[in-house]
Amino acid sequence: MKDRNAIIESGMLEQYFLGILPEKDTAMLEKMLANDEEFVTQFATVEQDFETIAFENAVQPPSLVKENLLKAIQQTTQQDSKVKTLPKEITQQSSRGTTQTFLWIAAGLAAIFMISSLWMFTQWNTTQNDLQITQQELQTIKDQIDSLQGNLKEAELLAAVVKDPNTLQYALKGNDKIPNGFATAYINHEDKSAIVNVEKLPELSSDKTYQMWADVEGEMINMGIIDKSKDVVVLQYIDEATSLNITIEPAGGSDHATVSQLVTNVYL
Amino acid sequence: MNNETLFIDRFKNRDEAALSKLYDKYSGAIYGVIIRMCRNEVVAQEILQETFMKAWDKSHLYDASKGKFYTWLYRIARNTTLNFLRKDDKLIQTEDLSVYKDEEESVAYDSELHIELKGALSKLEVHHQKALQLVYFNGLTHKEAHEEMGVPLGTFKSYVRQAVEKLRLVYAKELLLLICLIELLT
Numbered sequence: 001m002k003d004r005n006a007i008i009e010s011g012m013l014e015q016y017f018l019g020i021l022p023e024k025d026t027a028m029l030e031k032m033l034a035n036d037e038e039f040v041t042q043f044a045t046v047e048q049d050f051e052t053i054a055f056e057n058a059v060q061p062p063s064l065v066k067e068n069l070l071k072a073i074q075q076t077t078q079q080d081s082k083v084k085t086l087p088k089e090i091t092q093q094s095s096r097g098t099t100q101t102f103l104w105i106a107a108g109l110a111a112i113f114m115i116s117s118l119w120m121f122t123q124w125n126t127t128q129n130d131l132q133i134t135q136q137e138l139q140t141i142k143d144q145i146d147s148l149q150g151n152l153k154e155a156e157l158l159a160a161v162v163k164d165p166n167t168l169q170y171a172l173k174g175n176d177k178i179p180n181g182f183a184t185a186y187i188n189h190e191d192k193s194a195i196v197n198v199e200k201l202p203e204l205s206s207d208k209t210y211q212m213w214a215d216v217e218g219e220m221i222n223m224g225i226i227d228k229s230k231d232v233v234v235l236q237y238i239d240e241a242t243s244l245n246i247t248i249e250p251a252g253g254s255d256h257a258t259v260s261q262l263v264t265n266v267y268l
Numbered sequence: 269m270n271n272e273t274l275f276i277d278r279f280k281n282r283d284e285a286a287l288s289k290l291y292d293k294y295s296g297a298i299y300g301v302i303i304r305m306c307r308n309e310v311v312a313q314e315i316l317q318e319t320f321m322k323a324w325d326k327s328h329l330y331d332a333s334k335g336k337f338y339t340w341l342y343r344i345a346r347n348t349t350l351n352f353l354r355k356d357d358k359l360i361q362t363e364d365l366s367v368y369k370d371e372e373e374s375v376a377y378d379s380e381l382h383i384e385l386k387g388a389l390s391k392l393e394v395h396h397q398k399a400l401q402l403v404y405f406n407g408l409t410h411k412e413a414h415e416e417m418g419v420p421l422g423t424f425k426s427y428v429r430q431a432v433e434k435l436r437l438v439y440a441k442e443l444l445l446l447i448c449l450i451e452l453l454t
Contacts, residue, residue, distance in 0.1 A: 011410075011429045017335075019343040020409045030334070044336070049435055050404065051297070051338045056387025057405075058296030059303055061316050066291055069317045073284060073324055 004039055007032070013046045150230065157195060158186070158232045166190040172246060172264040178202050181263060185244050192237040194223065196244075199231040201263075204248065211249040213257045214241035215265075220257035225249075243267045276337055280327045291320055294338060298345045304383050304405035305349045315352055319345040350407050388438040396431035399424060 007013070007029070015021040016029050032039050161167050167188045174181025182200035187193075201210060210226035212235055223235040226246065247254075248261040272293075278286035298319060303312035322344050323330075330340050384390070385405075389397060395417070402413035414424035 009429065011425045014403075014428055014432055015410065017339060017342075018403055019346060020403070033334070045436070046432065047336045047339050049432055049439065050342070051336065052439055053387065053389050053400070053404065053435065054297035054301060054338070054342070056389065057300045057304075057383075057385060059300040059383060060296045061299040061313055065299075065313045065317050066288070066295065069291065069320050070284065070288065072317065072321060073287065076321075076325075077282070077284075 004032070004036060004042075007039075008042055013043050014050075016043070017046050017050055155232075157234065158197065161186045161188060161193065161195055164188055164191075168268075170244060170266045170268065172196075172244065172266045174201070174264045175262070177248070177261070177263045183246060183264060185266065187237070187244075187268070192239070194235045194237040195232055196226065196235060197232050198226050198228060201226070201228065201246075203228065207251050208248050209251050209253060210246050210263070211253045211257070213245040213247060214238035215243040215245060216241050220245060220259070222253075222255070222257075225253040241268055272337070273332070276330070276332065279324075280330060282324075282327065287320070287324060290337070294341055295320070297338065298341055300383070301342065301405055302345050302349050304401075305346070305407050306353060307383075311352065315345070315349050319348050322348065346407050353407075388435050388442070391438060392431055392434055395427055396434060399427035400431045400435075403428060 012021060012025060012029060016026060021029065033043060162169075167186050170185040170187065172183040172185060174183075178201065180200075181202050184197040186195050186197075196212065198210065204210065210228065212223040212226055213220040214223050215221075216238060217240070221238050221241070223238055223244075224233070226233050226235075243265050245257065245265040246263050247257050247259065248263055249258055275286040275289045279290055295316065299312060299316050302315050302319070303309065306312050306315065319341070323341055326344075330337065385397060385401065389400060392400070398417060399413065402408045402416055403410065406413075408416060410421060410424060410428070414421045417424060417427075419427070
């Protein structure tokens, strides 16, 4: 940093007064002015010199300039006060407006959310119902397929048995207990199989069932319960049977044939 | 607190009466600078009004610890005038620092203006007078002014410095005479 006298002699104080001192020197000078009383006094002298020159060379401006200046300032002040007043209203209006806008947006969003939720709920319910229906239909189809498969197996089985030249066919005509009842038994002694077509046997109450027996040397041997849900039922083949017999038994079948409930039989 | 400090404080608080008082005090001195820079009464009056308007608008920025009120006002006036002269393409400051609308048209400056230098400054040697006039009343930088005077920058700076010193002596003598006169009268 330059010393005080060097700065004074360089004319920097005059340049500073005139406002033409470079920025870097201005910063340095202002720092010195803030810390050096003697320097402040020197600058005050320069200021006073230039002020005196100006006052000695003063030129009085026309009074109109002052009038215009004061008018302009009053206008500015009025505009400022308007501007100062307005912002409150504007701010209030604008903040009110902003709040209202936000409320409208929020209400709109809430409405959209509610509508979309309702729509989605409805869709969900519909979809669930559709799904239930579909599942039911699927189950029905499955059942149908199972049934068809069962029927197919029965048909195939029946076809296979009937087609076999070793199969013997026996007609079992219903007695007076089932006057219109009729069953056909297919026995193959070669491969020891027995099936019966029970399609024409009349339906029984749910607490009863048809059961088939083989008479072997006077004893009724259980060949199995006849499942009426099927048209063709595979039964147990019994060697040396002399006759085939169908009885009506309690649901679930019996260990011993209820002969009084014999509905049909055929001798082999 | 003297009256001026009081007015300046009130001026900073946007007191129009204080502005009026300060205008009354400083407008002549500031107008004297402006009119010598632009050499056109109408323009000078506009610039003077603008100078005080700027001072009014920026009154809160005035810091008495950094300089006198006149110094602050002078800098505003000087910058406003220079900006005006730079902006107005038609006004060209020529070698003799007269201001023309343009080279073809009639002269914009008012030849009837009686703005010759007065007071102590007018009593200085011509080169000192010219040096101060260039930087103080014509708004030139030292670099511009030394070229204008056709002397080296260092020489020009010493002219300014010497001129200020001489003025100070003149003012000191005048002050001494004034004190003696007051003494004699009392």
